Amino acid sequence: DAKTTQPPSMDCAEGRAANLPCNHSTISGNEYVYWYRQIHSQGPQYIIHGLKNNETNEMASLIITEDRKSSTLILPHATLRDTAVYYCIVRSYGGATNKLIFGTGTLLAVQP
Amino acid sequence: SQTIHQWPATLVQPVGSPLSLECTVEGTSNPNLYWYRQAAGRGLQLLFYSVGIGQISSEVPQNLSASRPQDRQFILSSKKLLLSDSGFYLCAWSDPGLYEQYFGPGTRLTVT
Numbered sequence: 614d615a616k617t618t619q620p621p622s623m624d625c626a627e628g629r630a631a632n633l634p635c636n637h638s639t640i641s642g643n644e645y646v647y648w649y650r651q652i653h654s655q656g657p658q659y660i661i662h663g664l665k666n667n668e669t670n671e672m673a674s675l676i677i678t679e680d681r682k683s684s685t686l687i688l689p690h691a692t693l694r695d696t697a698v699y700y701c702i703v704r705s706y707g708g709a710t711n712k713l714i715f716g717t718g719t720l721l722a723v724q725p
Numbered sequence: 726s727q728t729i730h731q732w733p734a735t736l737v738q739p740v741g742s743p744l745s746l747e748c749t750v751e752g753t754s755n756p757n758l759y760w761y762r763q764a765a766g767r768g769l770q771l772l773f774y775s776v777g778i779g780q781i782s783s784e785v786p787q788n789l790s791a792s793r794p795q796d797r798q799f800i801l802s803s804k805k806l807l808l809s810d811s812g813f814y815l816c817a818w819s820d821p822g823l824y825e826q827y828f829g830p831g832t833r834l835t836v837t
Contacts, residue, residue, distance in 0.1 A: 647822065647824055647825075649826075651769075654813075654831075654833075655828075655830065655831065656815045656817070656829055656830060656831050657769065657826075657827025657828050658816075658828070659825045659826065659827065662824065663826070681799075702824075704824050712771060712774060712784075713758075713771070713824060713826055714771070715761075715768050715769040716768060717768050719766070
């Protein structure tokens with residue numbers, strides 16, 4: 614599985630867009646980019662995933678560069694409740710076990 | 726809709742005592758099931774996963790074991806707890822072949 618690199622922490626003002634970067638320069642053609650987040654003392658929560666097209670759902674948008682070597686998770690209007698550790702994970706799709714390997718992630722602190 | 730339950734929510738156990746944590750999933754059949762541990766200030770570590778009843782795979786050698794006696798029940802056990810077993814234990818499920826995992830509320834275990 615491709616390795617991902619994320620900044621350890623970021624700040625964002627409440628109401629502004631939060632843009633969380635992830636580098637995955639060794640990603641292969643069949644690997645997807647997944648994003649999860651973990652609010653303090655809770656289990657991780659699935660956010661979004663994508664292969665090469667940009668994706669949007671009710672929680673966030675995922676922008677993947679054309680060469681797929683990096684991506685950005687966008688929370689369009691961050692709230693205090695979005696303060697969490699955000700994990701970027703790269704895995705190939707399918708497979709019987711679908712194990713996820715969580716790295717250290719980015720701690721996003723939304724400031725009032 | 727699917728729901729995942731874990732209990733207890735918190736647990737304080739002395740060193741050398743046994744452990745049993747239970748996880749159940751509702752609203753789905755034949756899920757993949759996972760046990761993770763998160764030590765204080767650390768990332769998530771996958772401990773066990775199961776693709777079916779009685780089928781358990783261990784990711785790391787440790788003092789813990791897992792069992793899946795029923796399709797939607799996953800149990801984490803230990804015969805004798807160590808101080809290093811303290812942490813936040815999370816159960817998760819996914820549909821086979823998909824990487825979207827859904828996590829339970831977790832059990833915070835303190836071994837004293």
